[in-house]
Amino acid sequence: MNVAYFPGCSLQGMASEYDKSTRLVCKHLGINLEEIEDWNCCGATAAHSLNHLLSVSLAARNLDLAKKMGLHLVTAPCAGCYGRLKAASYELKNNSEVAEKVSQIIGTSVPIEPEVKNLLQLLVESIGTPAIAEKVVHPLKGLKLAAYYGCLLTRPNQVTQFDDREMPVSMDLLLQALGAETVNWAHKTECCGGGYAASETDIVIDLGGQILESARAAGADAIVVACPMCQTNLDTRQKAIGAKRGIKYHLPIIYFTQLMGLAFGYTPRQLGFKRLLTEPFSLLKAQGLA
Amino acid sequence: MPELTKKPTEYYFKAVKLNQLDDSLQQEIKLKCGVDVETCMECGKCSGGCSNTHIFDITPRQMIKLIKMGREEPLLSMDSLWTCVSCQLCVDRCPSRIDIPRVMDYLREKACQQGIKPTREQVKLFNELMLGSIMKTGRVEESLLAVKFNLKTGNYFKDADLGRQMFFKGKLKAFGPRVKNLKKIRQIFNDTIQKEG
Missing domain, CATH: 1.10.1060.10 (Alpha-helical ferredoxin)
Structure with missing residues (x-):
């Protein structure tokens, strides 16, 4: 199965462990990821905050490059990139006026058609949890995990057409297929504060704090994420959140692909576990996983 | 609350x-x-x-x-x-x-x-610096963006301790691969700024 791969800026910077584990896991499952040649930034929060047409055009160039590689399906592990690519793809399909303008700007013919799926969606829809369960050699027995989807994997549902928008289950089912237990909790799709990590840190401390507290209260040992912004906010601000709330948190924030890799028999070293700020090793060791 | x-x-x-x-x-x-x-x-x-x-x-x-x-x-x-x-x-x-x-x-x-002063100028500044990075390299270089943001806001040591920890975790890389066709990226910026004003 050939899929156009859009790593995005974070995956070649702060979140390289997400990139590494994604490539390993996809290869293991027979998905051939072809990195989009000369891809550019999806535009992130900055572009859609200040210039709508720019945000659609930047995303559209990537879709067009994938189309030129002869690929019809694009996947992005970063929920932020996925959100921008998917929103652009939706607008190009449903707003002919914008599609016409954008095709002139990037110098291509309409339609710009590749389908966009987030990585979690690709794995559960195209491979499926039963096939994933068959590959498990080290079941993640004893781990109690909070599956955290964040805002953009499921929202807006009209655009994403993926899972339940308020109480999604796909990541829970995937983690259960790996042998782990998932907790029922209320903050699966709440926002972590997203792009305000540097510019309005208080927002991240407030919103991220609600998520950490909810996961802790539900009895989770760790939070599992599918987005570098969620990972960074919940991981790097965990100490500050603890200081603000007067509670000492120790919740490793782990990418779901890292846990898949672990269950498939790869080592924590190969999967970049040591790059996580809130150390995950005491938890993994206690369950005999590291 | x-x-x-x-x-x-x-x-x-x-x-x-x-x-x-x-x-x-x-x-x-x-x-x-x-x-x-x-x-x-x-x-x-x-x-x-x-x-x-x-x-x-x-x-x-x-x-x-x-x-x-x-x-x-x-x-x-x-x-x-x-x-x-x-x-x-x-x-x-x-x-x-x-x-x-x-x-x-x-x-x-x-x-x-319309040039209306934002209530939180640092948010606008951050977004502008990010767009600047995309226009220059086609991608966002996170660590450079953070440094530039601190220099511009005068908070030179904001998150310095966190930055140090992240550096030792290998999370901060100064120069990642850039887009090759930068001409195209600049043209996209120019065209969209012209069209949207």
């Missing part, structure tokens, strides 16, 4: 004369964004779900109401433009599917074009 900094009455609007309604802003938003706020039934689910409504000066529902009333000036100077996290909860819960985040973006863009 965060503490209220204002008296409860100050969170509501002063009385407005309803014979001064003006639908020009509503029409403009319909034309420019393809979003019809006429279908708002004021149920308030947008504000009920909103991630940051507890710190918004104008809530999503109030925003739609003000658009219907043609009151542009409070909308272009509201703090909510700079604290909205674009989490998409409002549009997702809206029974009429009104794309409020799109309207929020449109109002922010318009406020910037």
